[in-house]
Amino acid sequence: MKRKTLTQYLVEQQRLKGAVSAEVRLLIETVARACKAISHAVGKGALGGVLGSLESENVQGEVQKKLDVMSNEILLEANEWGGHLAAMASEEMETIHRIPHRYPKGEYLLLFDPLDGSSNIDVNVSIGTIFSVLQAPADAAGRDIEEKDFLQPGSRQVAAGYAVYGPQSMLVLTVGTGVVGFTLDREMGSWVLTSENMQIPEETAEFAINMSNMRHWESPVKRYIDDCLAGKTGPLAKDYNMRWIASMVADVHRIMTRGGIFMYPRDARASGKKGKLRLMYEANPMSFLVEQAGGAAIDGDKRILDVTPDGLHQRIGVILGSKNEVERVQRYHLED
Numbered sequence: 001m002k003r004k005t006l007t008q009y010l011v012e013q014q015r016l017k018g019a020v021s022a023e024v025r026l027l028i029e030t031v032a033r034a035c036k037a038i039s040h041a042v043g044k045g046a047l048g049g050v051l052g053s054l055e056s057e058n059v060q061g062e063v064q065k066k067l068d069v070m071s072n073e074i075l076l077e078a079n080e081w082g083g084h085l086a087a088m089a090s091e092e093m094e095t096i097h098r099i100p101h102r103y104p105k106g107e108y109l110l111l112f113d114p115l116d117g118s119s120n121i122d123v124n125v126s127i128g129t130i131f132s133v134l135q136a137p138a139d140a141a142g143r144d145i146e147e148k149d150f151l152q153p154g155s156r157q158v159a160a161g162y163a164v165y166g167p168q169s170m171l172v173l174t175v176g177t178g179v180v181g182f183t184l185d186r187e188m189g190s191w192v193l194t195s196e197n198m199q200i201p202e203e204t205a206e207f208a209i210n211m212s213n214m215r216h217w218e219s220p221v222k223r224y225i226d227d228c229l230a231g232k233t234g235p236l237a238k239d240y241n242m243r244w245i246a247s248m249v250a251d252v253h254r255i256m257t258r259g260g261i262f263m264y265p266r267d268a269r270a271s272g273k274k275g276k277l278r279l280m281y282e283a284n285p286m287s288f289l290v291e292q293a294g295g296a297a298i299d300g301d302k303r304i305l306d307v308t309p310d311g312l313h314q315r316i317g318v319i320l321g322s323k324n325e326v327e328r329v330q331r332y333h334l335e336d
């Protein structure tokens, strides 16, 4: 059977469905090419000298890994000169990165978490890249892009996706017409369509949460996890399984594949009051993908995609995955 490549898929989306503009098509191709380069570096591991930490800290107060910085540079360099972007923003950069004046400027904004799951790099566990595409506001046409131009609710994303670097490298993408998955053919160097219509089952019996934070959780989260732990004789009347990879990309990819619920809730810690994950380059793209696959994504009581950001690095509670479970957790929040 002849399978479609990412290029073919995007041309079809542009031609048949009008779902993407030529600029967005090129942009996604460029991001995918950068992910291929990151996948290659990840695959070399110690042989490529890519493991380990640097001395530097990022704006989040995290010690940067070599691969955090390398991946950020790969994405910046790949996307600077194509002419489709006005500016970029990243977990690893405090402020926005405008397209240098020597290159033509496009109308889109790209946000990324260049390397997600940094704590798993040195232990050879799946990691990934997450990205989100917005359109610059119309009034930004004749001037330099500012941070405020990025601060749009996730519902305005025109595309979002992630690459997961695991036993296989995969790229999972939405342009607002459902979710598709591509597997990297390492010999041919191309992304090949292997999942045509990813759908998250509405019901699940598998949850993902970092249980070590239990004592800090808010009561609706405690209530839901207690219900899960109660098993068949509890209110949910089924035995639950638990997974926690600690790479959001890998945990979400499992949910995209076989369902489940993923939670990194806000909690009572000073550092946890707004959650750990970042709205603009983690929560928003993942929420767009999850909704496009028939799932749901909330911060506790409300839909993540409706939140208007107040800063590039804003944090937020994240509860996403199988629709019926997420809606139950939302109900627990509203009843609280």
Ligand code: AHG
Residues within 6 Å of the ligand: 062, 091, 113, 115, 116, 117, 118, 119, 210, 246, 247, 248, 249, 264, 276
């Ligand atoms: P990043 O590596 O991009 O900073 O993101 C790490 C995030 C996310 O991938 C994961 O779900 C979560 O941190 C894991 O946190 P804990 O170590 O607290 O479980």
Ligand code: MN
Residues within 6 Å of the ligand: 060, 062, 091, 118
């Ligand atoms: Mn980080």
Ligand code: MN
Residues within 6 Å of the ligand: 113, 115, 116, 117, 248, 282
């Ligand atoms: Mn991350």
Ligand code: MN
Residues within 6 Å of the ligand: 068, 091, 113, 114, 115, 116, 117, 118
């Ligand atoms: Mn990261």
